[in-house]
Amino acid sequence: MSLATIAGLLADRTRAAFCLALLDGRAWTAGELARHARVAPSTASEHLSRLVAGGLLTEERQGRHRYVRLADGAASLVEDLSAYGAGGADDAPAPRNLRESVRRSAEARARTCYDHLAGHLGVAVADAALDRRLVADEAGLVVTEAGRAWLAGLGIDIGALKGPRPVIRRCLDWTERRHHLAGAVGAALCLRAFDLGWVERIGSGRALRVTADGERALHDQLAIDLRA
Structure with a gap:
């Protein structure tokens, strides 16, 4: 995967927020990530499909649920890149409470x-x-x-x-x-x-x-x- 492709995938704030959330090492459902980033489920599904296709995420389906997690090597990439921004947390929604x-x-x-x-x-x-x-x-x-x-x-x-x-x-x-x-x-x-x-x-x-x-x-x- 080219550098330009990776940069394009992470340039979107919603996709970046998904990747930062997945740094906890767990597999998340599309619905959980949609609520975390405060986007519609359909929007989350579209973004997740792009991240999976780009190789940053892997997915597993269990019944009606679609679980995703960071692909091998993607965790260190996301953490390293986040440090070059304004502290990384800018890609996550501001605290609501x-x-x-x-x-x-x-x-x-x-x-x-x-x-x-x-x-x-x-x-x-x-x-x-x-x-x-x-x-x-x-x-x-x-x-x-x-x-x-x-x-x-x-x-x-x-x-x-x-x-x-x-x-x-x-x-x-x-x-x-x-x-x-x-x-x-x-x-x-x-x-x-x-x-x-x-x-x-x-x-x-x-x-x-x-x-x-x-x-x-x-x-x-x-x-x-x-x-x-």
């Missing part, structure tokens, strides 16, 4: 970016990993020997992280305007944070809450003080 405003504030503090940690939490983890030489920047991020040992202590075997995606990469955070950790290591860290009870979801969206155990672990392991 206090509840939506609170949700967006929570997402800025800690959220998932598809399958890795983002927001202030994600950037803090990335900074700490670099400061403690768990990760090094050698013409691109690499996991050091100290980092491999630290990951192993968390129960993450970096040798088992096989697949087409990079082992570790930067992802530009649209709220912080700095990088958090993505790639296979970023995804494994996020999953382990859930397994260890360091973070938990707030409702069904992308926003996360760092638990008391998580605050202690982040401080002990990475010298991160989120309250500061």
